[in-house]
Amino acid sequence: MALLTGSKKIKTAVFISGTGSNLKNLIQFSKTKKSPILIDLIVSNNFKSKGLRFAKIFRIKKKIFTFKRKELDEKKLIKILENKKINLICLAGFMKILSRYFIENFKGKILNIHPSLLPNYKGLNTHARVLLNKEKYTGCTVHLVSPKLDAGTIIIQKKIKIKKNDTPKKLAKRVLIEEHKLYPKAILKIFNL
Numbered sequence: 001m002a003l004l005t006g007s008k009k010i011k012t013a014v015f016i017s018g019t020g021s022n023l024k025n026l027i028q029f030s031k032t033k034k035s036p037i038l039i040d041l042i043v044s045n046n047f048k049s050k051g052l053r054f055a056k057i058f059r060i061k062k063k064i065f066t067f068k069r070k071e072l073d074e075k076k077l078i079k080i081l082e083n084k085k086i087n088l089i090c091l092a093g094f095m096k097i098l099s100r101y102f103i104e105n106f107k108g109k110i111l112n113i114h115p116s117l118l119p120n121y122k123g124l125n126t127h128a129r130v131l132l133n134k135e136k137y138t139g140c141t142v143h144l145v146s147p148k149l150d151a152g153t154i155i156i157q158k159k160i161k162i163k164k165n166d167t168p169k170k171l172a173k174r175v176l177i178e179e180h181k182l183y184p185k186a187i188l189k190i191f192n193l
């Protein structure tokens with residue numbers, strides 16, 4: 001991605017479906033001096049996302065699309081993102097799969113965070129599967145989004161040691177703490193900061 005020039009911050013949208021802890025963390029990061037991004041929009045597919053409350057708390061616009069009529073909703077969303085001059089999209093616990101059309105429209109500008117050491121454990125229920133396979137390590141990955149699920153270029157990863165008495169819940173909690181450190185690092189990295 002192009003080197004950041006001047007003091008203009010990159011207008012960013014964060015897409016969520018649930019709790020939004022990564023969203024909150026990215027908002028807090030965006031308010032720091034070193035952050036190259038400014039979060040201008042929160043998008044959710046779920047009216048009940050707990051994370052939507054951060055729109056109000058931090059006075060950020062939100063848009064909700066169910067994506068039930070995916071093509072139509074994506075087209076509407078693309079218009080909004082283009083009108084707002086959004087130049088970076090961060091998926092953070094966003095549970096809908098975006099179409100190739102949408103992804104190509106923002107080629108190289110969509111990031112995702114995934115709770116595993118990709119390319120291992122793509123998809124859902126990563127922690128349970130990792131434990132079932134008696135892995136020694138797991139982690140999290142920030143990657144560019146490509147039309148293939150969880151398969152885009154890896155930007156940065158963090159490895160975490162699995163403990164003897166780990167459960168999917170315990171592991172998820174520890175991985176999430178690392179996710180919160182990793183996403184800002186990935187953003188700094190793509191802008192060569």
Ligand code: GRF
Nearest residue numbers: 019020021022093113114115
């Ligand atoms: C994170 O573990 C993320 O990696 C995964 O979903 C979870 C979302 O958590 N894709 P939150 O909504 O950011 O708290």
